[in-house]
Amino acid sequence: MDAPxxxxxxxxxxxxxxSLFNALTGLNQKVSNFPGVTxxxxxxxxxxxxxxxxxxxxxPGTYSLYPKSADEYVTYEVLINPSHEEVPDLVVIVADAANLKRNLLFCSQIMDLKMPVVIALTMMDIAxxxxxxxxxxxxxxxxGVPVVAINPRKNKGLSELKKVIEQVLRDKQGVAVQDFIDNNALAPELIRDIKQYFPAKSDYAALHVAVNVDELPFLNGGQRLAIKNKLAEYKFNKTKMQAEEIxxxxxxxxxxxKATVVEADPLEKQLRSEKIDNLLLHRFWGYFILLTVLFVLFQSIFWLASYPMDAIESAFGALSGWLSTHLPDNNFTDLMVNGVLAGISGIAVFVPQIMILFGLITVLEDTGYMARISFLTDRLMRQVGLNGKSVMPLISxxxxxxxxxxAARSIENRKERLITIMVTPxxxxxxxLPIYTIVIALVVPDHKVLGxxxxxxxxxxxxxxxxxxxAILIAAILRLLVRMKEKSYFIMELPIYRAPRWKNVGVTMVQKAKIFVTDAGKVIMVISVILWFLASYGPPKGxxxxxAQYEAAVQAHPEQKEALDRQYQSDKLSHSYxxxxxxxxxxxxxxxGYDWKIGIALITSFAAREVFVGTMATLYSVGENPDDNDATLREKMMAARREDGSPVYTLATGLSLMIFYAFAMQCMSTLAVVRRETRSWKFPVIQLFYMTGLAYVCSFAVYQLFK
Structure with missing residues (x-):
């Protein structure tokens, strides 16, 4: 068998x-980074x-062979660099049949590079x-190159595409005999001279060497100098040449x-689309509809998730009580009930909300409304030093x-990209979400507004x-502090409106739940077990x-044993590590407004914010009387008292805690990816300090105001 x-x-x-990539590769795929770039x-x-x-x-997707962002440049270099480690033996150009005119621009540019090409036309049904x-x-x-109609979402046309690919490679076809346009006429002398210094496959490839002579890594110093001298000699204007080419x-x-495509009346098509956009992108009603959509989304998270969450909580409470009653009273039982089971319950109870949130977000993306949100908020973004492209990372x-x-890689402007990275967390x-949910349930009454x-x-x-x-406020401040001057443009294609693919919505919900349970669950479980040990054992003296104090108290007042048992569990936890x-x-x-238990949760949740709930579950399980193991975490937290007998979770403490987690940088993974994207520890360190400081100051103000 030949090499791949x-x-x-x-x-x-x-x-x-x-979609085509997923259909061709199935599960045989992996994600990594291109060498040298994130x-x-x-x-x-x-x-x-x-x-x-x-x-x-x-x-990475791109609209033309003239890159504007880091991800577009990756595509450009793979296609233009004959010595690239990923140089393709064949290029499959995926083109949207419903927007063929725009897609053919990129197709024609790649064809003129004289690479073996197959064009795969998608979305024929929409066309x-x-x-x-x-x-x-x-x-x-x-x-002059093969064209195949496919529908990768339904696995249609894939067999024909594979046959065409095999035929092109076997018979060495797929390279257009004639240029799509007369590239040589754009700069004949310059193209001739460049080919003397660099063996370009085509006139168009030689033109790209002229346009990007400073950025192309495969040119050596002598080639680069000679070509730049020729550019000066011929007074080459790359902007003028690009405009003429396009x-x-x-x-x-x-x-x-005109010869191959029959289109419907463009006026009728435009009117249908404009009727919807005139409403959804209206200067007033557009924002009103956006707020309404967000309102329905968050109401649904509570309304739809409350039933399965209550059932899961009750089930884990009952299971915990049953195990405590039927298993022998030893350290292993304590570990299983108050460490492992408490950690699992802290994960499982929030799965319904995670699924509902991602399901609704997928619906917004599938219908095409998410792109409208970017367009709608571009004006607001520009006032704080960003643009509409920053909205997608913020929404994500x-x-x-x-x-x-x-996702901020798609932002061409370096200043706007950096500011977006700094405020996205x-x-x-x-x-x-799990933290908000449990704290809101503790301190905010379940009342109905307007009935x-x-x-x-x-x-x-x-x-x-x-x-x-x-995020908008901090972006406005960073706009003044970050000293980069670069022009910014916001151009995006609004996708067509269509019904959501409910199968895709369901698959996304299940996948996100799996990721939450496996990825976050691993961290929560490990920390829950470690916390169980730290909360169950302590310095021998204490x-x-x-x-000794407990035994003396029981001997003196045996009739108060139940109350003394509770006090002993609390004292043991207090004297533990x-x-x-x-x-x-x-x-x-x-x-x-926080006690020491919340303090421990603040530390452990730096690994991952959702660990807060697992920490609370473990601490309150270890610190309670075994007879109370059938109580839910919410009931245990609601019953928590300070040394003076006042409740721990008052409205002031709850609001302060939610504000702290809303602003604090409690995520090591985020700091790591900021380091990778900016290639410097400077920015994640700034992010850590400004977000933690902001969280502390705002939480302090809220607690002092409401206490």
Whole structure:
């Protein structure tokens, strides 16, 4: 069997490239970084035929062969660099049939590089709904390269695509005989001279050497100097050349489409789309609808999730009580009930909310409304030094800050990208959701506003909006402090409106729940077991003193044994290693309204915010009487008292705690990815200090105001 070949998938964003990659590779894929840059490289293996194995490389989406951002430059270098380690043996260009004119620009540029090419037309069904009919044979004849219609979401056309790929590689086809446009006419003398210094495969490749002579890593010093001298000699104007090239390409595309494509009346199509956008993007109603959508989203998280959450809580409470009653009273039982089971319950109870949140976000993405949010908020973003492209990382931050920060790579402007990275962690991610949920349930009454709105849901929405507006405020400050001057443009294509793919919504919900349970669950479980040990054992002197005091009290007042048992459990926890650590940090956090148990949770949740709930579950399980093991975590926290008998979780403490977690940088993974994206420890350190300081000051103010 021959060695695997390299097949690169390229195309415009939202053209179906990722769907094709997933369909070809299935589970045989991995994500890593391209060498030297923090841009995701998705690679996978696929069986093209019985004797042909391929490495499939999913390159970042781009609109043309003139890169503007780091991820677009990766695609450019793989295609233009003949010595690149990922140089493809064949390029599959994924083109959206419903937006063929725009997609053909990129197709024609790659064809003129004289690489083996197969064009895979996606979204043919959407094109037909829009009244577009494409003559595939005519299009293939005019372009001079194979064209295949596919639907990767439904696995249609994949067999034909594989046959065409095999045929192209076997017969060495797929390279257009003629240039799409007369590239040589754009700069004939310069192209001739460049080919003397560098063996470019085509006139168009030689032109790109001229345009990006300073950035291309495969040129040596002598080649670069000689070419730059020729550029000066011919007074080469790359901007003028690019504009002329694009004009010629669109002229040829227009002629080609007249011969091979029948389109519906564009006015009718425009009117249908505009009617919806005139409402959703309206200067007033657009923002009102956006707030309504967010309001419904957060109301749904509480309303829909309350039933399964209550059932899960009750089930774990009952199981804990049953195990305590039926298992022998020893350290192993204590570990299983108060360490392992308490940790698992702290994970499982929030799975319904995680699933509902991601399900609703997927619906917004699938319908095309998420892109409208970017467009709608561009004006607000520009006033604070960002643009509409910053909205997508911020919205993604509602799920998780790590991929959201990586999504900022699509922002071409370096200053706007840096500011976006610095403020994205202020968005309330899904890891904060368990904390908000349990604290809101403790301190905010389950009242109805106007008879049907959940007060708890309104508070939840307020926390998410608070994170967004704080991100905007910090961005405005950073705009003044970050000294970079670079022009910024916001150009984006609004996807068509369509019904959500409910199967995709369901799959996403299950996947996100699995990620939460496995990734966050591992951390929570490990920390829960460690905490059980720290809360169950302590310095011998303190633990022996607590035991001696308990035994003396029982001997003196045997009728009060139940109350003394409770006191002993509390004293043991207070004298344990966890208690000693908590009491040491308590003076620092007391002005915020926190006791030493909350202090321990603040420390452990730095590994991952959601660990807060697991920590509370362990501490309150270890510190309680075994007879109370069937109580839920909420009931235990509600019953918690300070030394003076006052409740720990008052409205002031609850609000202070939610504000702290809304602003604090309690996530090692986020700091690590900021370090990777900025290639410096400077920015994550700044982020850690400014967010922690902001959280402390705001929490202090809220507690002092409400206590």
């Amino acid at each position: 070949i390299n097949i690169a998938l390229v195309g415009n964003p939202n053209s179906g490239k990722s 841009v995701d490289k998705k690679t996978g293996s696929a069986r093209i035929s019985s004797h042909l194995q391929a490495n499939i490389i999913d390159l 037909r709904k829009k009244g577009i009919e494409i003559d595939l044979e005519g299009l293939e004849s005019k372009l 004009m010629h390409r669109y002229g040829r595309i227009k002629t080609l489409m 931050g509602v799920a998780c800050a790590v991929p959201a920060i990586m 202020l968005m309330s991610c899904s890891a904060r 049907f709105l959940s007060l708890q849901g309104l508070v939840m929405m307020g926390l998410y909006l608070l994170g967004f507006f704080m 633990m022996q003193a607590a035991k 966890a208690g000693v650590l908590g009491h040491q940090i308590e003076p620092v956090i007391r002005p915020l």
